[in-house]
Amino acid sequence: MSVSPAPAPPLTPEDAARSRDRRRVHRARLGGRRWQLLWLLAGPGILAMLGENDGPSMVSYATTGAAYGTGFFLPFIVLTFAMAVVCQELCMRVGVVTHRGYGQLVLERFGPVWGWFAAGDLLVTNLVTLIAEFVVIRIGLGYFGLGAPVAAVAGLGLVVCTLSGGRYWRWERIVLGLALFNALFLVAAVLVHPHWGAAGHALVTLTPFPGGSLNTLLLLIASTIGATVTPWMVFFQQGASADKGLTTADLRYGHLDTIIGAVLAAVFGCGVFLVGAALHDRGGAGLLGLAGAGFPGALARVSGHAVATVFALGLVEAGAVAVLTISASTAYAVGECVGVTHSLNSRPRQAALFYGTSISVALIAAGVTLIPGAPLLAIALNANVLATVLLPVTLVFVIMLASDRELMGRWVSSAATNRVAVTIVGFVSLAGAAYGIDSFLRAVHLIPGA
Amino acid sequence: MTDQPEDPMDPPFGELEADEAPLSALEPGQFAADTARPVPRAQLSRRARTGLWLLRIFTVAVSAMVIYTFVSELHG
Numbered sequence: 001m002s003v004s005p006a007p008a009p010p011l012t013p014e015d016a017a018r019s020r021d022r023r024r025v026h027r028a029r030l031g032g033r034r035w036q037l038l039w040l041l042a043g044p045g046i047l048a049m050l051g052e053n054d055g056p057s058m059v060s061y062a063t064t065g066a067a068y069g070t071g072f073f074l075p076f077i078v079l080t081f082a083m084a085v086v087c088q089e090l091c092m093r094v095g096v097v098t099h100r101g102y103g104q105l106v107l108e109r110f111g112p113v114w115g116w117f118a119a120g121d122l123l124v125t126n127l128v129t130l131i132a133e134f135v136v137i138r139i140g141l142g143y144f145g146l147g148a149p150v151a152a153v154a155g156l157g158l159v160v161c162t163l164s165g166g167r168y169w170r171w172e173r174i175v176l177g178l179a180l181f182n183a184l185f186l187v188a189a190v191l192v193h194p195h196w197g198a199a200g201h202a203l204v205t206l207t208p209f210p211g212g213s214l215n216t217l218l219l220l221i222a223s224t225i226g227a228t229v230t231p232w233m234v235f236f237q238q239g240a241s242a243d244k245g246l247t248t249a250d251l252r253y254g255h256l257d258t259i260i261g262a263v264l265a266a267v268f269g270c271g272v273f274l275v276g277a278a279l280h281d282r283g284g285a286g287l288l289g290l291a292g293a294g295f296p297g298a299l300a301r302v303s304g305h306a307v308a309t310v311f312a313l314g315l316v317e318a319g320a321v322a323v324l325t326i327s328a329s330t331a332y333a334v335g336e337c338v339g340v341t342h343s344l345n346s347r348p349r350q351a352a353l354f355y356g357t358s359i360s361v362a363l364i365a366a367g368v369t370l371i372p373g374a375p376l377l378a379i380a381l382n383a384n385v386l387a388t389v390l391l392p393v394t395l396v397f398v399i400m401l402a403s404d405r406e407l408m409g410r411w412v413s414s415a416a417t418n419r420v421a422v423t424i425v426g427f428v429s430l431a432g433a434a435y436g437i438d439s440f441l442r443a444v445h446l447i448p449g450a
Numbered sequence: 451m452t453d454q455p456e457d458p459m460d461p462p463f464g465e466l467e468a469d470e471a472p473l474s475a476l477e478p479g480q481f482a483a484d485t486a487r488p489v490p491r492a493q494l495s496r497r498a499r500t501g502l503w504l505l506r507i508f509t510v511a512v513s514a515m516v517i518y519t520f521v522s523e524l525h526g
Contacts, residue, residue, distance in 0.1 A: 012482045019475040026475065099477075099485050108488040117506065242485070247477050341482070375524050382520050389512045393505055407489060433512050440515035443522045 013166070017345035018245040021169050025250070041253040042260065043172045044095075044240035047325055048088055048233045049081070049261030050179040050268075054322030055136025055315060056129065056383045057227030058185065058272045062295055064220045065276025068210040070198040073224065074273055075206050080228035081266040083424045085258055087395055090402040090413055090421060091234045092254045095241035097411045102238040103336035106397050109407065118397065119337045121390045122231050123361075125383070126330045129232070130365035132383040133319040133326065138369060140315030143296040143308065152366035155323045159362045162324055163355055168243050168344040171328075179321045182268045184314035189271035191307045192278040192299075199274060215442060218435040219385065225431055226384030228269075229424075231394040232329040239332035243343050248411060275311060278303060323362055331358035389432040395425045 021040070028036040064073045091102060098105060103122075107115025138151035162174050201207075210217055237258075246254055276295075282302050296315070300308035328344070334357045335342025341351040348355045368374060399421045402413040413421075441447045478484070494502075 010483055014482045015476060018480070022475040098489070099480050100489070104485075105489065109490075109492045110494065111491065114502070121509075245476065245480060247480070339486070343482070378520065378524060382516070385516055386513065389516055390509055393502075393509050396502070396505060404492065406492075429508070432516075433508070436512035436515040436519075439519040443519045 012341075013347055013350065014341065014343045014345040017167055017169075018243075018343075022245050022247075029249070038253055038256065041244075041246065041250050042257040043176060044237045044244060044246075045088060045092060045254065045257030045259075046261035046264065047172065047175055047179060047240065047321075048237040049084065049258070049265040050182050051175075051236070051322050051325035052084070052228060052230060052233055053182050053185075053265045053268055053318060054129070054133055054326075055139075055319035056132040057269070058315065058318050059136060059295070060220070060223045060227045060384055061269050061273045062276030064224060065273040066279040066295075067216070067220065068212075068277075069280035070195060070274065070277045071202050071208040072206055072210055073220065074199060074202045074270060076221070076224060077228070077269050077273060078203070078266050080225055081262045081269070083225075083427075084229045084233070084265075085262045086417065086420050086424060087229055087398060088233060088237050088258045088262075089255055090398050090417070091238040092241050092246075092258055093251065093411060093413065094398070094401045094408070095238035096246045096251055096254055097248060097408050099242045101242055101332050101336040101342065102235050102394075102398070102401075103333040104339075104342075105401055105407075107337055109401065109404070110397070114397070115337050118231075118394065119333045121393065122235055122333045123330065125230065125387045125390055126232050126326050127361060127365060128379060128386055129230075129383045130323060130326055130361060131368045131379050133322045134366050134369040135319075135379065136315050137319035137323075139296070140312045140319065143312035148370055152370055155320060156359075156362055156366050158320055159324060159327055159359055163344070163348070163358060166345065166347045168240075171344045172240070172244070175321060175324050178317060178324070181317040182264070182314070182321070184310050184317060185268045185275065186271035188299075188307050188310045188314060189274040191310065192275050192303045194274040194278060199270075215435075215438055218431075218438055222388045222431050222435040223384040225428055226386070226388035226391070228265075229391060229395075229428070230384075230387040231391055232326050232387075234394050234398055235333050236325055236329035239329065239336070239342070243332075243345060251411070272311075272314070275299065275307070323365075327358040327362045330361045331355065385432070385435060388428060389436060391432070392425050392429045395421065395428070399425070 025037065025040050028040055061077065094105065095101065103115060103119050106118045134151055134155055137155055138148050141147075141151050141154075162171050165171070210220075241254060279298055279302055296308045296312040299311050331354045332342055335351070335354040338353060340353050342354045343351065346354065399413075399418055401407060402421075403418050405412050438447075
C-alpha cells in the first residue's frame with residue numbers, strides 16, 4: 001500500500017474510524033493471517049443474505065412448505081440464492097471499486113430522475129417490508145404472550161442502541177452476532193424430523209412439481225424470489241462495502257463473504273421450508289389462512305412446544321435483524337441521494353439525516369403495526385411480491401454500473417457474468433409480471449377464479 | 451466516535467507514527483471528501499434511454515396491478 005502523493009484532503013471522524021479498521025486489515029494481510037482477514041473483511045455479504053432471511057421471507061418459505069410439502073420449491077429456494085450471489089457480487093464489486101453507494105452512483109451517473117426513482121422504489125418496498133418485520137416480531141413474541149407494544153418498543157430500542165457509537169465496525173459485529181441466531185430455523189427443522197430422503201430427492205430432481213391453483217403457484221414463486229433478492233440488499237451491500245472501507249485488494253474476500261452468506265441463508269431458508277413441510281401432511285393447506293400468525297401455534301400442536309418455541313424465537317430474530325439492516329439501507333439511500341454524510345462511521349450530529357432516517361423509518365413502521373384493525377398479515381405476505389416486481393429496474397442499473405468501464409476500469413464485470421445477470425432480470429420480470437397480470441385479471445373478473 | 455481506539459493494539463491518532471496515519475491506511479479516493487465528489491455523467495444512447503423508460507413503465511404498471519389486487523382482496 002502506497003502513500004497518496006496528492007494533497008491530503010481534510011480528515012473527518014469518518015475517515016479516522018475507517019482508517020483504524022483498515023490498519024487492522026493491513027496488519028493481518030502483512031502477517032499472512034488469512035482467517036483473521038476473513039474475520040475482518042466479512043460482514044456486508046453475510047448481513048445482506050441473512051438480513052434477507054427476514055420475517056416475511058421465513059413466513060413465505062414456511063407457507064410454501066405447508067402448502068406443497070417437500071418438492072420443487074426446496075431446490076427453487078437454493079436456485080434463488082444462487083441468483084442472489086450473482087446480483088450481490090456485482091453490487092459489492094461496484095461499491096469496493098468506486099467507494100460509493102448504489103443510490104449516489106445512479107443519481108450521479110444517470111441523472112437525478114433515475115436516482116430518485118431508485119430511492120423511491122426502495123423507500124416504498126422498505127417501508128412495507130419494515131412493517132412486515134414488526135408484524136413478524138409481534139407474531140414471534142405473541143407466542144410468549146407479549147403484545148404489539150412490546151414488539152414495537154423492542155424493535156425501535158434495538159435500532160437506537162446499535163446506532164449509538166458512531167462506528168460501522170461496532171454496528172456490523174452486533175448485527176452479525178444477532179444474525180447467527182437465524183440458525184434457530186435449522187434447529188427447528190431438525191426437531192421436526194423431516195423426511196431427509198424426500199428432501200434429497202427434491203433437491204436432485206426438482207420434483208414433485210406443485211399442482212393446484214395457478215395463481216397461488218405464481219404468488220409463491222414471486223414471493224420466494226422476493227424473499228431472496230430484493231432492492232434493499234443491493235443498496236445495503238454496496239453502501240456497507242464502501243462504508244466498511246473495502247478496497248480492490250479485498251475483492252476475493254468480498255466474494256467469499258457473499259458466498260458464505262448465501263450458503264448460510266440457503267441452509268436456514270431450506271430449514272424453515274422443511275418445518276413448514278412437516279405441517280403439509282397434517283392439514284398444511286388448511287393452515288394457509290393462518291400463515292405467519294398460525295405457524296407457532298400449529299407447530300406446537302403438531303410437533304410440540306420445543307419446536308414452536310424455537311420457531312417463534314427465530315421469527316423474532318429474523319424480524320429484528322431485518323429491521324436493523326433495512327433501516328440502514330434506507331438511511332444509505334436517502335443520504336446518498338440527498339448528498340449528505342451517509343456513514344455509520346460518522347457521528348450522529350454530523351450525519352443527522354442519515355441517523356434520523358434510519359430511526360424514523362423504523363418508528364413509522366412500528367407505529368403502523370400499532371394501528372388497530374390494520375391488515376398487517378396481508379401486508380406481510382405481499383411485501384415480498386412488491387419487492388420482486390420493483391427489482392428488475394434496480395438490477396438493470398447494477399449491471400450497467402458493474403459493466404461501466406469508465407467507472408470500474410479493469411474491475412469491470414465479465415461478459416459471462418453480465419449474461420447471467422441479464423437472464424436473472426428476465427426471469428424476475430417474468431415471474432413478477434405473471435403473478436401481477438394473472439391476479440389483476442382475476443380481480444377485475446376478466447378470467448374466472450377471483 | 452472518540453479518538454480512543456477500540457483495539458488495544460491501536461494507539462490514539464495523536465500518537466501514530468507517520469506511516470500509520472490515516473493517510474497511509476486509506477486508499478486515494480477513499481476519503482469522505484473524495485467520495486463526495488460526483489462521478490461524471492454517463493452518455494446513454496437513445497436506445498438505452500428508451501429501454502430504461504420501457505422497463506420503468508412496465509414495473510410501475512405491474513406494481514399498480516399487484517397493489518390493486520391486494521386492495522380488492524382486502525375489501526372482498
